[in-house]
Amino acid sequence: MKKHFYKAVAFCAVVIAFAGCSSNDGGSGTPADPNQELINKLSGGSSRTWYWAAGETGHLAFGDNSTNNGINFYGNIDQAAPFEYVDNPQTGCLYDNTLTFNFQGGELKLTVNNSGSTLFNGGYVTSNGGTGTTDSCLPYAATGAKTVTFSDSDSYVAQSGVTGRTTGKALTIANGGFMGYFAGQSTYEILSLTNTRMTVRAIIGNDPSKAVYHTFTTTQPTPPASENFTNLVWSDEFNTPGAPDPAKWSYNTGAGGWGNNEQQYYTNSAENVVVADGKLVITAKKQTLNGSPYTSARLVSDGKYSFKYGRAVIRAKLPTGAGTWPAIWMLGQNYTTAAWPSCGEIDIMEHVGNQQNRIFGTLHYPGHFGGSANGNSAIIPNVSTDFHEYSVIWNTDVIKMYAGDVLIHSVTNDPSLPFDHNFFFILNIAMGGNFGGNIDPNFTQSSLEIDYIRVYQ
Known part of the structure; x- marks a missing residue:
């Protein structure tokens, strides 16, 4: 009843x-x-x-x-x-x-x-x-x-x-x-x-x-912050072939991975990033450019789209190969005035080819960054052969990262943490570096494919 x-x-x-x-x-x-x-x-x-x-x-x-x-x-x-x-x-x-x-x-x-x-x-x-x-x-x-x-x-x-x-x-x-x-x-x-x-x-x-x-x-109860965000407020379905939509995305280019000792050179070349067959395709290649032995791409919505609180869902298939390090993540839009890690970082999904099928969800902020970041991981089968949804639920009370229905990590949010302002998206594949580890010498190329990215509030 x-x-x-x-x-x-x-x-x-x-x-x-x-x-x-x-x-x-x-x-x-x-x-x-x-x-x-x-x-x-x-x-x-x-x-x-x-x-x-x-x-x-x-x-x-x-x-x-x-x-x-x-x-x-x-x-x-x-x-x-x-x-x-x-x-x-x-x-x-x-x-x-x-x-x-x-x-x-x-x-x-x-x-x-x-x-x-x-x-x-x-x-x-x-x-x-x-x-x-x-x-x-x-x-x-x-x-x-x-x-x-x-x-x-x-x-x-x-x-x-x-x-x-x-x-x-x-x-x-x-x-x-x-x-x-x-x-x-x-x-x-x-x-x-x-x-x-x-x-x-x-x-x-x-x-x-x-x-x-x-x-x-006699005391009016206050409901918890919603986790059931259902109103679609922004998305990219990647249905227009060619370069990524310039109204939504720009590029970080250059070498070194901003202090992570990575070995790729990020470009805006169609060889490394293109929209095709209804998907965004970011490809890491064994290709020397400006002294770096690999090329790749890093797409950002910096200055074009950011948001505070909601649910972001990204459907993706991940690259393979020891040394690959694909990531779907967010950075505080205030990073120019609050230098990392004070701006905060939300890693919705990270994967390294040296630990195939292990998905990481991580937060970086003062006192918890780099090797001391606040994160967790779980084994998700077939991440490089099948598409999976990777998502984050983010509100005033909690930040949760998921792979499909599997909760990877959950962190209680509160005003002492730098997760109360707008964040923008970053999509990339790094090669090697502090987290990616040793690169397979036989690696030639592999791609991160993204079917869609959607934000609900």
């Missing part, structure tokens, strides 16, 4: 009225409301706003309404993971809910604001204009003041007599009112309530064998 969640309850004002009590306040003639403690916790004495406790496991949960005291007090069937549905348009509206309790003139009033959409339990979707039997967000506006009364709970949880599982109180919202998730029920047992956290339980209206649980908090 994974019928669930979200998009908030309609904007509704709920008035909670309380009947007078028969007892007197020490003979003063003023009735003492036995529910005053609940009122104060809900409203803070005047006004208090509650949010779905989306950062908690089980903030929306489902369980059996059973006489079994071992399972009837929590969501034993299903519990939402923290922010489980935050990126799901079908259910994510739940997180738009706010519940504000105001205590004025002896009355407790509840306003539920859902920004116009409510998450309906799957059993109620079709009766409210939707289709199917899966929980869905539907347009809904529940307006008007709705009186709520307190009563003693007669649930299985209350009947169990187990201390600490329930307050023993329930609140009922008149005229079809409900608390953020429509399940055909207006009566909620208050399992627990403090000044900052509340958990309620309700029986699903069309299925009395099941209960739904809601947990609210």
